[in-house]
Structures are given as C-alpha cells and as structure tokens.
Amino acid sequence: MDYIREKAPPVREDRLKACNAFGGSCCELNRIGKKGCLNGVKRTFAQTQGCQLNLSLAILNTIRNAVIVVHAPIGCGGSSLSTAGISKNFQKLRDPNAKGLIWLNTNLDDNDVVGGGEEKLRSAVLYAESEFRPEAIIVVNSCVPAIIGDDIDSILNDLQKQISAKIVPIHCEGFKTKIMASAYDSVYHGILRNLLDKPEDTRKEIYEDELEILKEKYRKSRTVNILNVSSMSRQDEEELTRLVKALGLEVRIYPCYASADDFAYVDDAALNVSICATHDDYFVEHIKEKYGIPFVLRSIPIGIKNTDQWILDIAKFFGLEENAKRLVEAEAKELREALEPFKEQLKGKRVFLGGGEIRILSTAELLQSMGMEVVGLKGYHYDHFAEPLLELVENSENIIFNVATGQPFEQANLLKRLEPDLYVGHTGTNGYTAKQGFPIYPLFGQSSIYMGYLGAYEIVRRIARVLKNPIFNRNFIGNSRLPYRDEWYGQNPFTYIDDSAAL
Numbered sequence: 001m002d003y004i005r006e007k008a009p010p011v012r013e014d015r016l017k018a019c020n021a022f023g024g025s026c027c028e029l030n031r032i033g034k035k036g037c038l039n040g041v042k043r044t045f046a047q048t049q050g051c052q053l054n055l056s057l058a059i060l061n062t063i064r065n066a067v068i069v070v071h072a073p074i075g076c077g078g079s080s081l082s083t084a085g086i087s088k089n090f091q092k093l094r095d096p097n098a099k100g101l102i103w104l105n106t107n108l109d110d111n112d113v114v115g116g117g118e119e120k121l122r123s124a125v126l127y128a129e130s131e132f133r134p135e136a137i138i139v140v141n142s143c144v145p146a147i148i149g150d151d152i153d154s155i156l157n158d159l160q161k162q163i164s165a166k167i168v169p170i171h172c173e174g175f176k177t178k179i180m181a182s183a184y185d186s187v188y189h190g191i192l193r194n195l196l197d198k199p200e201d202t203r204k205e206i207y208e209d210e211l212e213i214l215k216e217k218y219r220k221s222r223t224v225n226i227l228n229v230s231s232m233s234r235q236d237e238e239e240l241t242r243l244v245k246a247l248g249l250e251v252r253i254y255p256c257y258a259s260a261d262d263f264a265y266v267d268d269a270a271l272n273v274s275i276c277a278t279h280d281d282y283f284v285e286h287i288k289e290k291y292g293i294p295f296v297l298r299s300i301p302i303g304i305k306n307t308d309q310w311i312l313d314i315a316k317f318f319g320l321e322e323n324a325k326r327l328v329e330a331e332a333k334e335l336r337e338a339l340e341p342f343k344e345q346l347k348g349k350r351v352f353l354g355g356g357e358i359r360i361l362s363t364a365e366l367l368q369s370m371g372m373e374v375v376g377l378k379g380y381h382y383d384h385f386a387e388p389l390l391e392l393v394e395n396s397e398n399i400i401f402n403v404a405t406g407q408p409f410e411q412a413n414l415l416k417r418l419e420p421d422l423y424v425g426h427t428g429t430n431g432y433t434a435k436q437g438f439p440i441y442p443l444f445g446q447s448s449i450y451m452g453y454l455g456a457y458e459i460v461r462r463i464a465r466v467l468k469n470p471i472f473n474r475n476f477i478g479n480s481r482l483p484y485r486d487e488w489y490g491q492n493p494f495t496y497i498d499d500s501a502a503l
Contacts, residue, residue, distance in 0.1 A: 021404065029382065070142065074105055076142045102128075117150050233445065277358060303365050332453070352418060379404075441466050
C-alpha cells in the first residue's frame with residue numbers, strides 16, 4: 001500500500017473498488033458486494049454529487065496553527081464560512097490561545113484559466129507566511145488548477161526553501177472521483193508526506209537519566225492514538241477517552257483539532273485506534289508500514305455491541321481482556337437498565353437512515369435493539385469495510401439499501417413508498433426530507449454525544465423526544481414540496497441505476 005511516493009493518492013474507485021450506485025435489499029448488496037461486482041455500477045441520470053474538496057476542508061479546517069490556502073475560484077471553499085465558529089470553539093477546547101480557522105482563496109478568474117494561476121498561488125503562500133506565521137500552510141488544489149495544469153508541487157517545493165512553515169499540498173480535485181470519501185485519503189496523504197518528520201533537535205535528544213528513558217518507553221507502550229473525525233463532538237472524544245483510560249491506558253487524539261506540529265509525534269504510541277474504517281484505513285496502513293505501529297479498524301463505537309467490540313479489540317492488544325470484560329459488563333448492564341423505559345415507546349417505530357455507510361449501519365443495529373423497525377438505509381458509498389456491520393443488521397432481506405452520494409430524488413421516492421416514522425440523516429439531507437413531513441433526528445452533531453455507552457443513551461433518549469411530538473415536520477405536508485412530479489413517485493426509485501455490470 002505504499003502510495004506515499006506519489007504526489008496524490010489513488011481514488012477509492014481504484015483502490016477499494018468502492019461502489020456509489022446501488023438499489024436493492026441489504027442481503028442482495030452483501031451478496032453482490034462479496035462477488036466484487038459493484039464497482040462498475042453507474043447511473044444514467046444523477047442529481048447532485050458530493051465534492052471531495054469540501055470534505056477535505058471539513059478535516060483540514062480543524063487543524064490548529066495552520067493556514068488553509070484554497071487554490072480555486074472564489075466559490076470553492078465557501079462552505080468554510082459555515083464551520084468557522086465550530087472550528088474556533090473546538091480548537092480552544094484544546095488550546096485557549098488557538099486562533100481558529102484562517103483560510104485564503106487565490107480567487108482564480110477567467111484570465112487565470114487562460115494564463116495560469118501559479119503567481120496567485122505563490123503570492124497567497126507568501127502572504128500566509130508573513131501575515132500569520134503558522135506552523136503549516138495547507139494548499140488545497142481544486143478542479144480549475146488541475147485542469148489548466150498549474151504545477152503546484154514545483155511551486156510549493158520552491159517556496160518551502162523560502163519560508164519556515166511546513167507546506168502541505170492536498171490534491172483533492174472534485175472531478176477525480178465520485179466517491180466523496182476519497183477526500184480522507186487525500187488529506188492523510190498530504191499529512192503523511194509532509195508533517196511526520198520530527199524536528200532535528202528532538203531526534204538528537206538523549207536522556208541522561210536511565211530512569212527517564214525507562215519511563216518514556218513505558219509511557220509509549222501504554223499510549224493509544226484515537227483517530228477522530230470532524231463529525232464527532234468533544235463529548236464523544238471524552239467518552240471514548242474515559243473508556244480507554246479505564247483500561248489503564250493513555251490517550252492522544254488525531255487528526256482533527258490537533259496542532260500541525262503534533263503529527264510529528266504520531267509514532268509515540270503503541271496502537272492506532274480508528275472509530276471509522278471509511279475515515280482511517282489509508283492512514284493506519286501507512287503508519288504501520290512506516291513505523292510498525294499496529295491498528296484497530298474493525299468497528300465504530302456506536303451502540304452496545306459495537307462499543308463492546310471496540311473496547312475488547314483495544315484490550316486484546318495490551319493483554320487486558322479480563323479488565324475489559326468487567327468494564328464492558330458493568331457499563332452495558334447500567335446502560336440497558338437506563339434504556340428500558342424507552343423500549344415501549346420506540347417498539348415497532350419505522351426508521352430510515354441516511355449517511356456514511358459505517359455510521360448508519362452501527363446506528364441501525366442500536367435502534368433495532370430497541371425494537372424499532374429499520375425499513376431503509378442510504379449509504380454514501382459501499383465497500384468491504386461495511387460487510388461485518390451489514391451482517392449485524394437483522395431482517396436484512398427486507399431492508400432497502402440505496403447506495404448514493406447525493407441523489408435526493410431517489411431518497412424522496414423511497415421515503416414516499418416506505419413512510420417511516422422517523423428519518424435519521426446526515427447534515428445536508430435533513431432539510432429536504434423535512435419537507436416531506438418526516439420527523440428528523442440528526443445522524444451526528446458537534447454539540448451532542450453519540451459514541452460509547454453515554455452516546456447510546458443520548459441517541460435513544462433524543463429519538464424518543466423527537467417521536468413524542470412530530471407535529472412541526474408533519475405541518476410541512478401540503479405547505480411545502482420538492483421539485484419532483486407526481487409521476488416520479490410512481491416509478492421504481494432505482495430506474496436510473498444501470499446495474500448490468502453487477503449481474
């Protein structure tokens with residue numbers, strides 16, 4: 001998996017043979033996926049598509065002591081305006097002196113498309129250095145400079161000799177992939193190539209005291225890197241840290257809200273622990289190749305079963321299985337008692353979930369354990385990392401699974417047919433779903449907790465609250481509508497998916 005020598009990583013269609021177009025049952029998806037036939041499935045019509053540049057920025061905008069340079073027309077990166085407040089507040093939770101999100105745009109125009117935008121890039125990087133003196137300047141490459149052929153790597157290599165900040169090119173051009181999650185690989189690729197080297201004086205540091213040397217080795221042998229995601233809250237991090245520390249281990253958190261210089265010390269740990277394989281597989285595989293650090297990648301700690309498994313996987317590496325079993329039994333017992341009062345209210349309620357494949361499947365398992373009926377799932381893409389979680393879902397032969405990034409027309413059709421009592425959805429889809437009158441529960445939120453045992457309780461408690469009074473969204477029916485003709489709702493929702501390559 002040594003792609004680091006290349007300027008940019010492969011897209012996930014090539015690296016993981018990922019699929020972004022499918023409509024059928026969960027059981028059918030699992031069967032065809034294991035045959036390896038999903039990669040060639042396409043749409044004859046598509047409506048909206050996720051951009052890996054914007055998803056890359058969702059991670060990069062969190063990094064402390066860095067300036068983001070978006071080499072693009074002025075519209076690219078505009079979504080950063082909506083995350084500036086969250087980024088600043090979350091950074092200050094780690095460092096009270098954090099400055100928050102600082103980003104520049106090279107503002108490419110028609111003349112630059114003809115003559116090239118290299119001088120604007122050069123000027124923007126030099127300005128970022130002189131004005132802000134950051135630890136890192138992260139340059140995000142968009143579609144336009146990639147199409148017109150701006151040689152950003154040569155420019156940035158030359159500029160690196162003139163400035164002290166580490167320059168990190170991120171090749172995340174939106175047109176390169178239909179699998180939005182390729183953004184994670186692009187971000188990690190830039191970090192792996194440019195931020196992992198320790199300062200020279202640190203590499204030469206020698207402890208004079210032999211006891212200090214032994215203490216440092218022991219600390220490292222008991223340290224875990226938890227790899228967070230931009231869709232986590234600080235409460236999520238604190239809950240997972242609480243559980244890992246209960247095993248007697250130390251915790252550090254990467255990549256979101258870490259300082260740019262922190263990445264040089266990512267190897268000072270015994271184990272890398274992912275909470276989402278979709279997010280982290282590229283990073284942990286390369287860290288293992290570079291430093292020999294093993295990793296845990298199997299499950300996401302949402303719901304009782306998946307949190308149990310996540311803890312036990314960590315404990316197994318350190319030989320702490322007995323401690324972990326006692327912890328899991330105590331936590332799960334307390335949680336089940338706390339959830340019992342909600343079961344009667346939730347039993348039989350029909351739910352549809354949409355978002356990242358790993359997250360919706362783990363959340364579906366939790367809701368099924370509460371007696372809810374999962375009638376449909378919409379995953380942004382599908383690859384082999386979802387297979388174990390898909391097998392945890394009960395009644396999979398009767399549950400519809402739509403693989404689609406964007407494509408709200410397919411989801412609108414499905415919801416009209418399935419008539420769920422609740423929609424659990426990713427940010428960006430909840431607005432148009434509410435127009436159909438369905439009660440909404442966000443799949444994640446930076447001000448709420450979703451992970452670990454405390455997160456499972458909060459998910460159930462808040463869903464029960466939403467279902468107790470759904471009248472606000474119900475009032476949208478007849479007063480708001482989506483831009484689809486009535487005839488569309490009578491057609492097969494997967495009419496425009498050409499699955500001949502998968503048969």
